[in-house]
Amino acid sequence: MSVMLVLIFFSISTALLFLIAFVWAVRNGQFEDDYTPSVRILLDDVASSIEPNPKITPNQTPSLTPESHASGQV
Amino acid sequence: MQADKFSYDNRIVRLFMIASVTFGVVGMLVGLLAAMQLYWPELNFGMPYTSFGRIRPLHTNAVIFAFIGNAMFMGIYYALPRLCKSPMFSPFLSRVNFWGWQLIILAAAITLPLGITTSKEYAELEWPIDIAIALIWVVFGINMIGTLVKRRERHIYVAIWFFIATWVTVAVLHIVNSFELPVSLFKSYSLYAGVQDALVQWWYGHNAVAFFLTTPFLGLMYYYLPKAAERPVYSYRLSILHFWTLIFLYIWAGPHHLLYSTLPDWAQSLGVVFSIMLIAPSWGGMVNGLLTLRGAWDKVQENPVLKFMVVAVTCYGMSTFEGPMLSLKNVNAIAHFSDWVVAHVHIGGLGWNGFMIFGMLYWLVPKLYGREIFSVKLANAHFWLGSLGIIFYAVPMYFAALVQGLMWKEFTPEGILKYPNFLETTLQIIPMYMLRSIGGALYLIGVFVMIYNLMKTAYAGKFIGEEYAEAPPLSPATHPEPGEHWHRRLFERRPFLLTIFATVAILIGGVVELVPTFLIESNVPTIASVKPYTPLELEGRDIYIREGCVGCHSQLVRPFRSETARYGEYSKSGEYVYDHPFLWGSKRTGPDLQRVGKKYPDSWHYRHMYEPGDMAPGSIMPAYSWLHENTLDLSDLKGKISAMRILGVPYPEGYEDQAEADLQTQANSITKNLKSEGVNTSSDKEIIALIAYLQRLGTDIKLKKTESTNN
Numbered sequence: 203m204s205v206m207l208v209l210i211f212f213s214i215s216t217a218l219l220f221l222i223a224f225v226w227a228v229r230n231g232q233f234e235d236d237y238t239p240s241v242r243i244l245l246d247d248v249a250s251s252i253e254p255n256p257k258i259t260p261n262q263t264p265s266l267t268p269e270s271h272a273s274g275q276v
Numbered sequence: 277m278q279a280d281k282f283s284y285d286n287r288i289v290r291l292f293m294i295a296s297v298t299f300g301v302v303g304m305l306v307g308l309l310a311a312m313q314l315y316w317p318e319l320n321f322g323m324p325y326t327s328f329g330r331i332r333p334l335h336t337n338a339v340i341f342a343f344i345g346n347a348m349f350m351g352i353y354y355a356l357p358r359l360c361k362s363p364m365f366s367p368f369l370s371r372v373n374f375w376g377w378q379l380i381i382l383a384a385a386i387t388l389p390l391g392i393t394t395s396k397e398y399a400e401l402e403w404p405i406d407i408a409i410a411l412i413w414v415v416f417g418i419n420m421i422g423t424l425v426k427r428r429e430r431h432i433y434v435a436i437w438f439f440i441a442t443w444v445t446v447a448v449l450h451i452v453n454s455f456e457l458p459v460s461l462f463k464s465y466s467l468y469a470g471v472q473d474a475l476v477q478w479w480y481g482h483n484a485v486a487f488f489l490t491t492p493f494l495g496l497m498y499y500y501l502p503k504a505a506e507r508p509v510y511s512y513r514l515s516i517l518h519f520w521t522l523i524f525l526y527i528w529a530g531p532h533h534l535l536y537s538t539l540p541d542w543a544q545s546l547g548v549v550f551s552i553m554l555i556a557p558s559w560g561g562m563v564n565g566l567l568t569l570r571g572a573w574d575k576v577q578e579n580p581v582l583k584f585m586v587v588a589v590t591c592y593g594m595s596t597f598e599g600p601m602l603s604l605k606n607v608n609a610i611a612h613f614s615d616w617v618v619a620h621v622h623i624g625g626l627g628w629n630g631f632m633i634f635g636m637l638y639w640l641v642p643k644l645y646g647r648e649i650f651s652v653k654l655a656n657a658h659f660w661l662g663s664l665g666i667i668f669y670a671v672p673m674y675f676a677a678l679v680q681g682l683m684w685k686e687f688t689p690e691g692i693l694k695y696p697n698f699l700e701t702t703l704q705i706i707p708m709y710m711l712r713s714i715g716g717a718l719y720l721i722g723v724f725v726m727i728y729n730l731m732k733t734a735y736a737g738k739f740i741g742e743e744y745a746e747a748p749p750l751s752p753a754t755h756p757e758p759g760e761h762w763h764r765r766l767f768e769r770r771p772f773l774l775t776i777f778a779t780v781a782i783l784i785g786g787v788v789e790l791v792p793t794f795l796i797e798s799n800v801p802t803i804a805s806v807k808p809y810t811p812l813e814l815e816g817r818d819i820y821i822r823e824g825c826v827g828c829h830s831q832l833v834r835p836f837r838s839e840t841a842r843y844g845e846y847s848k849s850g851e852y853v854y855d856h857p858f859l860w861g862s863k864r865t866g867p868d869l870q871r872v873g874k875k876y877p878d879s880w881h882y883r884h885m886y887e888p889g890d891m892a893p894g895s896i897m898p899a900y901s902w903l904h905e906n907t908l909d910l911s912d913l914k915g916k917i918s919a920m921r922i923l924g925v926p927y928p929e930g931y932e933d934q935a936e937a938d939l940q941t942q943a944n945s946i947t948k949n950l951k952s953e954g955v956n957t958s959s960d961k962e963i964i965a966l967i968a969y970l971q972r973l974g975t976d977i978k979l980k981k982t983e984s985t986n987n
Contacts, residue, residue, distance in 0.1 A: 205468055205472035208452070209452070209475065209476065209479050212452055213479075213528065216444065216448050219444060220444075220523055220524065223440075224520060232431060232432055233516055236516065237508075237512055238431075239512060240502065240508035240509050240512040241508045242429075243359060243502065243508075244503065244507070244508065246358070247361055247745040248745060
């Protein structure tokens with residue numbers, strides 16, 4: 203069953219990789235704020251109206267009708 | 277600070293979307309055909325290319341890698357740039373990723389019906405395609421990590437962690453499981469043999485489910501569910517916990533696919549323990565998803581996107597509870613090899629993956645085309661068709677599994693098997709197979725309704741190929757502080773590059789050092805009477821692989837009285853040392869074949885393969901009449917012998933030159949034997965090789981006194 207050594211080696215290596223990533227993430231402060239990121243993703247960074255884009259006219263901007271379904275974020 | 281202006285590429289999202297839906301229809305149609313063949317074998321149209329053994333892998337590959345895989349790319353290529361506030365790293369690499377992936381799917385769609393397969397489940401594709409998958413996967417990784425490096429948002433949202441885990445782990449799994457020695461362009465042998473091959477395969481198989489069907493879709497859930505509900509995820513903290521616990525536990529659960537096999541007990545137990553532990557993070561994730569909708573269930577009533585996602589997350593919860601239960605040894609004893617496993621994977625596939633994809637599509641298409649969905653009513657109709665489809669699929673399969681699993685194990689008071697004829701247990705569940713295909717058909721009709729709805733939406737709107745956005749650049753936080761060491765910069769500032777380098781280094785190191793040393797030299801036979809296959813048997817085994825017999829017949833007798841009474845002596849790991857690849861199978865639609873050798877006369881096999889119903893009235897096995905006409909192709913025989921020798925099978929030096937003569941001698945003796953039993957055929961037909969292989973199976977350690985039970 204020497205193949206187990208191979209699998210354990212690869213499994214542990216992968217786990218170590220994730221451990222390094224985890225330690226990095228903690229020390230980088232990735233998990234310090236455990237609320238704002240969940241709200242931030244709800245906001246879209248739609249280009250401001252400084253230079254109106256010819257390709258997007260207001261009524262083509264994706265689904266702004268509130269009572270429709272899913273979308274509706276600004 | 278001046279904001280950067282940039283745009284998101286929606287065209288690549290649309291490409292993956294079209295591919296996903298198209299291949300979804302194809303994959304489900306093939307699945308429906310396979311399901312119907314189980315009660316109507318003539319539906320293979322008498323052609324090798326459409327017989328069950330060949331289209332089953334076509335179905336699984338199409339739905340996993342083409343339908344779900346393309347949808348995964350679709351979801352990531354939309355969500356990742358928005359989460360990073362940066363366009364994808366390279367539009368060119370995005371296209372390479374797309375077209376490369378479609379070419380791989382095309383190659384699969386051609387090779388699998390032709391019988392070009394490694395026979396390892398969900399890794400059936402032959403070595404040139406395996407290499408292509410690895411390359412395209414690297415392209416995807418570079419594109420994703422490049423985007424992360426260029427990101428304008430310092431925080432890495434939890435969804436992205438799931439995407440990274442998907443990429444890293446699938447790369448490792450695919451490479452380790454695909455070590456194979458090519459014989460020709462379309463034929464290779466697994467580097468591992470027997471029980472070792474089985475362990476690697478199910479380490480891969482389980483984690484393919486974990487990291488191809490689960491983690492990417494959890495990432496997508498953490499993006500699209502809050503977006504659709506317009507509210508943040510219930511607990512962001514829980515989602516982070518969900519991620520880290522899940523990835524550290526998942527990779528150890530693979531051996532639960534091999535309970536009661538010849539795998540060492542401690543490894544089996546390890547798999548069980550980790551499987552049970554997995555309930556915690558999985559249910560944490562499910563609860564997090566469902567609670568996101570707390571106080572907003574009125575939205576679920578109105579919004580088809582949320583309806584689909586709620587059912588998807590619920591199915592995730594059901595599957596991840598059922599999985600650990602199935603890996604308990606006492607449950608597994610009944611459920612393994614039965615239709616329970618089929619039901620289980622379809623709760624996951626149809627419910628979790630399918631409904632997540634439909635939810636994403638109903639959300640994305642209006643976004644991409646700047647229009648509301650054409651018809652909410654039709655979307656609701658799709659929802660109910662799909663949900664009914666899942667129920668009609670799963671419930672009959674559970675019922676079939678319990679009925680058949682218990683029939684297999686039932687003894688009369690006198691102590692003999694109550695249902696010694698395997699076929700009897702199969703015929704009992706035929707009505708369930710019919711109901712199941714109705715479930716599948718309902719689900720597929722729902723998909724057609726969706727396609728109509730989405731196309732109407734698209735035609736009414738105008739495709740927004742580039743979506744313009746702006747975001748402030750990330751302030752450079754990476755100024756080296758005075759006195760900072762170089763390794764701090766390397767390890768703390770460049771985590772993603774580091775991830776890549778580390779993976780590559782690990783893989784190269786592993787390949788070079790470990791694999792040859794451990795695997796080939798350790799394959800010494802532990803049972804003296806176990807001998808390598810003769811050239812004719814080897815060719816017959818390759819026909820067995822080509823026709824996908826392993827899809828319905830296991831070659832593993834578990835140490836239960838009900839199995840030893842039915843099939844014979846239970847399996848020993850020493851019997852499989854020359855099996856490159858292993859052929860244990862995972863489903864018994866027909867009986868186990870580990871001890872079939874010498875149980876029936878040659879002519880029985882000849883006639884049975886020509887028309888199974890003649891030998892076993894009512895049999896649902898398809899006929900393999902082409903084997904009786906095709907001439908056995910010996911062009912690779914020399915290559916096969918020497919490849920096997922490299923893998924450690926003790927054929928003597930120079931045996932290549934003698935192999936063909938030996939093969940002819942054995943073929944002639946089988947032909948002669950057939951003639952004495954009233955069958956006239958010539959010795960160069962494929963069926964002769966297959967008979968040679970079947971008659972050899974399990975005879976190396978078979979007791980001299982043959983068991984009197986028949987199956």
